[in-house]
Amino acid sequence: MSEPILELRGVCAGYxxxxxxxxxxxxxxxxxxxxxxxxxxxxxxxxxxxxxxIVRATAGEVLYQGRPITGLSADRLPAMGLxxxxxxxxxxxxxxxxxxxxMGAFLRKDAARKAxxxxxxxxxxxxxxxxxxxPGGTLSGGExxxxxxxxxxxxxxxLLLLDEPSLGLAPLIVAQIFSIIRTINQxxxxxxxxxxxxxNLALQTASRGYVLETGSVxxxxxxxNLLANPDIRKAYLGE
Amino acid sequence: MxxxxxxxxxxxxxxxxxxxxxxxxxxxxxxxxxxxxxPALLVWARIAAAALFIFVLWLLRQQGALxxxxxxxxxxxxxxxxxxxxxxxxxxxxxxxAASMTLPLFAERYALDVAINVxxxxxxxxxxxxxxxxxxxxxxxxxxxxxxxxxxxxxxxVHFGLSFWLCLPLAAGLAAVAxxxxxxxxxxxxxxxxxxxxxxxxxxxxxxxxxWMSLTNGPNGILGIKPPTLPWLQxxxxxxxxxxxxxxxxxxxxxxxxxxxLAVYRLNHSRIGRAFEAVREDETAAQLMGVNTxxxxxxxxxxxxxxxxLAGAFFxxxxxxxxxxxxxxxxxxxxxxxxxxxxxxSIPGVILGALALIAxxxxxxxxxxxxxxxxxxxxxVMMIINPRGLWPAKRVGQRSEERGHG
Numbered sequence: 001m002s003e004p005i006l007e008l009r010g011v012c013a014g015y016x017x018x019x020x021x022x023x024x025x026x027x028x029x030x031x032x033x034x035x036x037x038x039x040x041x042x043x044x045x046x047x048x049x050x051x052x053x054i055v056r057a058t059a060g061e062v063l064y065q066g067r068p069i070t071g072l073s074a075d076r077l078p079a080m081g082l083x084x085x086x087x088x089x090x091x092x093x094x095x096x097x098x099x100x101x102x103m104g105a106f107l108r109k110d111a112a113r114k115a116x117x118x119x120x121x122x123x124x125x126x127x128x129x130x131x132x133x134x135p136g137g138t139l140s141g142g143e144x145x146x147x148x149x150x151x152x153x154x155x156x157x158x159l160l161l162l163d164e165p166s167l168g169l170a171p172l173i174v175a176q177i178f179s180i181i182r183t184i185n186q187x188x189x190x191x192x193x194x195x196x197x198x199x200n201l202a203l204q205t206a207s208r209g210y211v212l213e214t215g216s217v218x219x220x221x222x223x224x225n226l227l228a229n230p231d232i233r234k235a236y237l238g239e
Numbered sequence: 240m241x242x243x244x245x246x247x248x249x250x251x252x253x254x255x256x257x258x259x260x261x262x263x264x265x266x267x268x269x270x271x272x273x274x275x276x277x278p279a280l281l282v283w284a285r286i287a288a289a290a291l292f293i294f295v296l297w298l299l300r301q302q303g304a305l306x307x308x309x310x311x312x313x314x315x316x317x318x319x320x321x322x323x324x325x326x327x328x329x330x331x332x333x334x335x336x337a338a339s340m341t342l343p344l345f346a347e348r349y350a351l352d353v354a355i356n357v358x359x360x361x362x363x364x365x366x367x368x369x370x371x372x373x374x375x376x377x378x379x380x381x382x383x384x385x386x387x388x389x390x391x392x393x394x395x396x397v398h399f400g401l402s403f404w405l406c407l408p409l410a411a412g413l414a415a416v417a418x419x420x421x422x423x424x425x426x427x428x429x430x431x432x433x434x435x436x437x438x439x440x441x442x443x444x445x446x447x448x449x450x451w452m453s454l455t456n457g458p459n460g461i462l463g464i465k466p467p468t469l470p471w472l473q474x475x476x477x478x479x480x481x482x483x484x485x486x487x488x489x490x491x492x493x494x495x496x497x498x499x500x501l502a503v504y505r506l507n508h509s510r511i512g513r514a515f516e517a518v519r520e521d522e523t524a525a526q527l528m529g530v531n532t533x534x535x536x537x538x539x540x541x542x543x544x545x546x547x548x549l550a551g552a553f554f555x556x557x558x559x560x561x562x563x564x565x566x567x568x569x570x571x572x573x574x575x576x577x578x579x580x581x582x583x584x585s586i587p588g589v590i591l592g593a594l595a596l597i598a599x600x601x602x603x604x605x606x607x608x609x610x611x612x613x614x615x616x617x618x619x620v621m622m623i624i625n626p627r628g629l630w631p632a633k634r635v636g637q638r639s640e641e642r643g644h645g
Contacts, residue, residue, distance in 0.1 A: 106529050
């Protein structure tokens with residue numbers, strides 16, 4: 001078994017007096033798509049925000065490629081190949097689509113490969129190329145999600161953290177975005193940690209999944225087993 | 240008349256007039272002898288008549304009854320702006336520059352004085368624009384850096400006799416250091432909290448200047464600051480020309496303002512400028528993209544402070560006297576008003592804003608006692624009509640190939 005690209009060891013985090021994560025431990029191996037599913041407020045987004053140290057871990061350890069990154073400032077991570085697409089997309093609304101994408105490559109100095117990556121993102125999301133001179137805020141929700149993913153790809157990530165990419169989008173757009181996530185994973189060898197409320201879709205895309213309940217990991221299994229698990233089917237798949 | 244405007248419009252108009260009367264009455268009516276009614280009513284009636292005229296015109300326009308006037312006007316406007324667009328932007332800039340270069344040749348003393356004031360505030364406005372317009376950090380204590388710049392030159396000139404040109408970079412540097420010192424603890428805060436803390440720091444700087452008697456001579460200020468000098472050919476020898484005359488001072492501040500415009504323009508189009516904008520748009524997202532948001536915000540603060548410091552050094556050299564009174568919160572508010580009124584993030588907007596806020600009160604001198612009232616009223620109306628400013632930024636950092644496709 002290869003070394004995990006990301007590992008959380010007993011991570012606790014909270015907001016003020018409210019403890020949002022209780023000793024969360026998980027592992028992501030290189031090349032995998034792993035998903036974290038759970039109800040609203042279970043701590044899924046907090047887990048991703050804690051990995052990037054936007055929310056501070058009060059206990060435990062986050063390891064990336066074997067190195068501890070707990071407490072490392074969030075802006076140091078993209079250069080190490082770890083990038084997050086935050087919940088609610090959070091594109092820069094008054095910057096144009098192209099400028100949004102260029103912000104993704106903010107730290108990179110290699111002009112030629114930046115241009116190459118920009119072309120690649122435009123190939124993955126042709127609609128972004130059409131709209132590259134438009135302010136990001138004028139895009140539709142689905143296009144904004146594509147822009148957020150494209151912007152993250154411009155950092156050349158090895159590990160992509162995706163927070164609720166399906167949020168508020170039409171099913172057709174969601175299917176399109178998930179197919180692109182699989183493409184990125186297979187063709188560009190990007191490892192993906194996916195947080196989703198749409199458990200069905202997430203488990204169909206990922207190979208393994210963690211189930212989070214009130215800040216704790218309650219279950220960890222392969223996607224196939226989780227999809228077959230009667231408790232999961234009842235709680236998260238609406239049966 | 241029956242079809243002119245809805246009942247809602249007329250009710251709103253009537254309430255507005257009544258409201259205005261109750262504002263005007265105490266302002267004009269309260270006299271030492273008691274409450275007068277007639278003068279206020281007369282002024283009110285004149286203003287009400289004017290307002291009624293404008294209101295009816297506006298209603299007619301809404302209904303398209305003024306089409307016969309508007310269509311040719313619109314055509315004329317389109318023709319003029321079309322012609323304006325044919326002239327390249329560099330030509331416009333050259334024209335403005337030529338006009339400002341030749342101003343001292345025909346302007347009288349008073350006009351030149353106002354022009355110098357405008358240019359000082361152009362520097363301040365553009366500096367604050369870096370902080371507020373580009374990086375989106377509301378700073379209510381900006382004038383502190385102006386004060387630091389002014390006192391730097393004042394002290395170095397009086398105690399060490401250093402020349403203005405040497406002190407200029409020193410003042411800018413010290414203002415930048417002050418920006419970092421003030422920024423370091425405050426920039427962890429966001430939004431309203433940041434505004435309040437900067438307000439506090441602005442006051443701290445003023446109060447320190449006021450109370451540090453041994454260094455700043457307190458409220459009495461510092462006298463005897465030397466004007467800027469230039470090497471000069473004199474009786475076949477190199478001598479020194481003191482730029483005491485307004486004309487010379489005007490060219491110094493014109494140069495500083497031009498430098499500021501150029502620097503801010505370059506900054507707008509740079510990678511750093513883009514990072515400022517990203518922080519303004521979404522700080523967390525910017526951080527997730529690898530922007531060191533704390534350093535970038537500190538940099539924005541320091542850069543804004545540099546222009547404030549330059550303007551301050553000039554202010555000291557021009558007045559040849561500094562005292563803490565010149566660096567009150569009112570000044571910060573004025574500069575902020577220029578940036579907002581002109582159009583946040585827009586260089587021509589901020590220049591127009593400075594022109595409007597410095598030159599308009601001079602124009603309104605005819606109103607005598609009601610000058611500030613009229614000024615405030617005009618400002619409020621301008622913000623209601625066009626909240627994005629006189630010359631709104633199309634979008635900060637827009638590149639040339641994107642222009643004209645709007």
